[in-house]
Amino acid sequence: MQDRASRTREVILRAAATVFDDRGYVGTRLEDVVDGQGISKGALYFHFPSKEALAAAVVREHYDLWSELTGRLRPEHPRAVRLLIELSRRIAQMLLHQTGVRAGLRLMSERNLIGPSVPRPFVSWVTAVEGLLTEAREQGDLRPDVLPGPTAVVIVSAFAGLPQALAAGAEPADPVGWATALWRSLLPGLVTAPCAAEMYAVLEEPPGG
Incomplete structure (x- = not known):
């Protein structure tokens, strides 16, 4: 279960990086990050409770x-x-x-x-x-x-x-x-x-x- 959660987090970070790179922070919606990734919005919020938290993780x-x-x-x-x-x-x-x-x-x-x-x-x-x-x-x-x-x-x-x-x-x-x-x-x-x-x-x- 822990490995699966870790993989999900990595998929979210990679997808978020692609969208942030293309659209910037203001132009990115969390829906855009999970779209086409086979990940629910609930799973995204489990790892990153806000767009700010997701952006901070990409930077780190x-x-x-x-x-x-x-x-x-x-x-x-x-x-x-x-x-x-x-x-x-x-x-x-x-x-x-x-x-x-x-x-x-x-x-x-x-x-x-x-x-x-x-x-x-x-x-x-x-x-x-x-x-x-x-x-x-x-x-x-x-x-x-x-x-x-x-x-x-x-x-x-x-x-x-x-x-x-x-x-x-x-x-x-x-x-x-x-x-x-x-x-x-x-x-x-x-x-x-x-x-x-x-x-x-x-x-x-x-x-x-």
């Missing part, structure tokens, strides 16, 4: 994405700047292929329409990026005039706005390409000249390469 599924990816990729990339570039391009891939990630980003950007149960937007993302920038300073790669905290906000804000830009028809419709372009713009003012030269070579490689 991906809220710690930067931190979780950092833990998985760190053994491959001990150099913080290289790790940060790889993280951002992996997340860009997820924006292209994973509805849940796009839905979580959209709902975080609509938090003022939802309610306080949704985590504060991007706090864990900014913390993770700030930590990597601080490491980059300790490794001698960060320029001495760069402040990790404010710079982390800029980097995360750029990625947070990417789904909206693509939805509005920004070209090319390739999140990884946009992530690469972002780093080409940021690197000269962010890291030392030798580090920038090395990272430009990294940007020529596909994510995961």
Whole structure:
């Protein structure tokens, strides 16, 4: 019975992510979430008593994405700047292929329409990026005039706005390409000249390469 309840909850979350990604919080009805899923509205309310609770659950599924990816990729990339570039391009891939990630980003950007149960937007993302920038300073790669905290906000804000830009028809419709372009713009003012030269070579490689 517990396994069945868990499966039902996962089906609801996947369906909700699809609808939230397509219509946003205001444009989504709970009827739209269960429609065609073989799940009753009563079962939905058993797991999520309100649309706000459902939206908050979708956000929490991906809220710690930067931190979780950092833990998985760190053994491959001990150099913080290289790790940060790889993280951002992996997340860009997820924006292209994973509805849940796009839905979580959209709902975080609509938090003022939802309610306080949704985590504060991007706090864990900014913390993770700030930590990597601080490491980059300790490794001698960060320029001495760069402040990790404010710079982390800029980097995360750029990625947070990417789904909206693509939805509005920004070209090319390739999140990884946009992530690469972002780093080409940021690197000269962010890291030392030798580090920038090395990272430009990294940007020529596909994510995961």
